[in-house]
Amino acid sequence: MAEKFTIIIEEGEDGYLISEVVGLPGCHTQAKTRDELIKRTKEAIELYLMENKPETIKTKFLGLEQLEITGRIETNS
Numbered sequence: 001m002a003e004k005f006t007i008i009i010e011e012g013e014d015g016y017l018i019s020e021v022v023g024l025p026g027c028h029t030q031a032k033t034r035d036e037l038i039k040r041t042k043e044a045i046e047l048y049l050m051e052n053k054p055e056t057i058k059t060k061f062l063g064l065e066q067l068e069i070t071g072r073i074e075t076n077s
Helices: 034-051
Strands: 007-011 017-021 028-031
Touching: 007 034, 017 034, 028 034
Parallel strands: none
Antiparallel strands: 007 017, 017 028
């Protein structure tokens, strides 16, 4: 039976795409294209699982949101 993993994909300042696997601490990779990123992420997951025995992930992915903060709150020290 195939396992499903949730990944977060971001674009770095250098233009590379970066993936992070939710629930597998330290499991991440980068690539120039999305196709290459997905391939490398699958490889990273396989290697991670060979070296680590993670506990069953008991969360369900619901979505991502971006929040925009227009101003900073000033504090007096």
